Structure formats: C-alpha cells, structure tokens
Amino acid sequence: MNSSTQLLVISAHAADFVWRAGGAIATVTKSGGTAKVIALSYGERGESGELWKEAGQTEEKVKAIRRAEGEEAASILGASFEGMDLGDYPLEIDRAAMERLTAAIREFEPNVILTHAKEDPFNPDHGVAYAATERARQLASGAGVASAFKTIRPPAFLLFEPHQPELCGFYPNTFLDITPVFEIKRAAMDVMGAQGYLREYYSQRASQRANHARRICGDKEIKFAEAFQRITPAVLKGF
Numbered sequence: 001m002n003s004s005t006q007l008l009v010i011s012a013h014a015a016d017f018v019w020r021a022g023g024a025i026a027t028v029t030k031s032g033g034t035a036k037v038i039a040l041s042y043g044e045r046g047e048s049g050e051l052w053k054e055a056g057q058t059e060e061k062v063k064a065i066r067r068a069e070g071e072e073a074a075s076i077l078g079a080s081f082e083g084m085d086l087g088d089y090p091l092e093i094d095r096a097a098m099e100r101l102t103a104a105i106r107e108f109e110p111n112v113i114l115t116h117a118k119e120d121p122f123n124p125d126h127g128v129a130y131a132a133t134e135r136a137r138q139l140a141s142g143a144g145v146a147s148a149f150k151t152i153r154p155p156a157f158l159l160f161e162p163h164q165p166e167l168c169g170f171y172p173n174t175f176l177d178i179t180p181v182f183e184i185k186r187a188a189m190d191v192m193g194a195q196g197y198l199r200e201y202y203s204q205r206a207s208q209r210a211n212h213a214r215r216i217c218g219d220k221e222i223k224f225a226e227a228f229q230r231i232t233p234a235v236l237k238g239f
C-alpha cells in the first residue's frame with residue numbers, strides 16, 4: 001500500500017468495517033492513500049442491540065446514532081463514510097441500489113475493494129453485501145475490455161475476516177501488519193458504543209493473526225494483524 005492506494009470498504013452495516021478492516025483503512029490513510037467506507041445499511045435492526053434496550057427507542061433514532069458512530073469511526077481512521085440506508089435484517093439490493101453502488105465505485109475508482117465473505121450462516125445480510133459488491137465491481141470495471149459504458153481499472157478484490165471464519169468458508173491468504181496503526185483502530189472501535197462487546201474480541205483476533213503472520217514471514221515485530229481472503233489473483237512484475 002502506498003500514497004496512491006484508493007481503498008473502498010463496503011460494509012453491510014454501519015460498524016462491520018471497523019472490526020474487520022479498521023487496520024487496513026488506517027494503514028492506507030496513514031501512508032497518504034485515500035479510503036472510503038460505504039455502509040449499505042446502518043444495521044439499525046440487527047446490530048444495534050444495546051440501543052434497543054432504551055425505552056421508547058425508534059428506528060430513526062437508532063439509525064441516526066449508528067450513522068454518527070460510523071462517521072466518527074471512519075473519521076478516526078482517516079476515511080470518508082457514506083451510508084446508503086438500504087435497510088437491514090433483511091438487507092435487499094434492488095436494481096436502483098445496484099446502480100447506486102456501481103456508480104459509487106466508478107466515481108471513487110478504487111484499486112482495492114474489501115467486503116464481507118461470501119457466506120455467513122449467522123447473518124442474513126453479510127452474504128448479500130458480498131454478492132452486491134462482487135456484481136457492482138464487475139459492472140463498474142466491465143470484463144476488463146472496452147464496453148458500452150464507462151469502466152474503471154479492475155480493482156483488487158479481497159474479503160475481510162468474518163466473525164466465525166471457519167463457518168463462513170473464509171480462507172485467510174493475505175495478512176496485513178497493523179501494528180503501527182493499532183491504537184488508531186482501537187480508538188475507532190471505542191466509538192462503536194452499540195457493540196462494545198466486540199472490542200475485546202477483535203483485539204484478541206488481531207493478536208492471534210499477528211502470531212500467524214510472524215510464523216508465515218518471520219517478522220518478529222508484528223504484534224497486530226488483520227487477515228483477508230484475496231479473491232482476484234495478484235499480478236506481479238517480478239518476484
């Protein structure tokens with residue numbers, strides 16, 4: 001990752017990007033690249049449990065809180081945040097939403113896209129976000145040849161780590177050392193008040209992935225890492 005990296009993270013709900021790709025986002029922005037988060041929904045129904053314990057709570061109020069949290073977390077990570085407000089549990093992508101998402105990809109012209117794993121037996125929306133992102137990426141970049149519509153260079157396509165990776169068919173084949181930005185990720189996680197119970201969980205995960213990363217490459221300085229599954233093959237200019 002370098003100063004020309006344009007990273008787009010597509011998150012089914014307002015907070016998914018923080019737990020699973022916060023380190024990647026901070027790594028890009030700290031090195032002078034640009035990062036944008038698109039939250040397809042605010043996770044107002046399915047991932048805002050703490051907020052619904054308040055008497056008289058409403059969907060509109062929860063959405064506003066989750067949007068504010070998402071914006072603040074993204075800002076701490078150095079990214080912009082766009083909420084598409086498509087609704088959650090269930091998240092549904094109609095033609096208009098697909099066109100909006102495709103247009104957003106064309107406009108931002110990312111060279112890396114991160115999103116959810118293909119499957120998630122515990123979540124009705126994460127797989128929908130994967131399918132929508134895969135399709136919008138294909139529509140934005142065409143078949144890698146000239147098309148009837150404006151196309152962008154095909155962005156690298158990677159999946160961020162789901163909550164229970166083994167059950168989601170997640171195969172971690174790419175690790176990112178997030179040691180230099182881990183405190184930034186921690187600060188962004190602190191903002192997500194509605195899901196505070198995940199902070200410790202994802203801090204532990206970062207330590208465990210760092211253990212794997214150290215064994216893979218021998219770099220003993222890696223203390224925290226994030227794992228990704230790379231879908232598009234890497235194209236090299238040499239070894």
Ligand SMILES: [Zn+2]
Nearest residue numbers: 012013016047
């Ligand atoms: Zn989610």
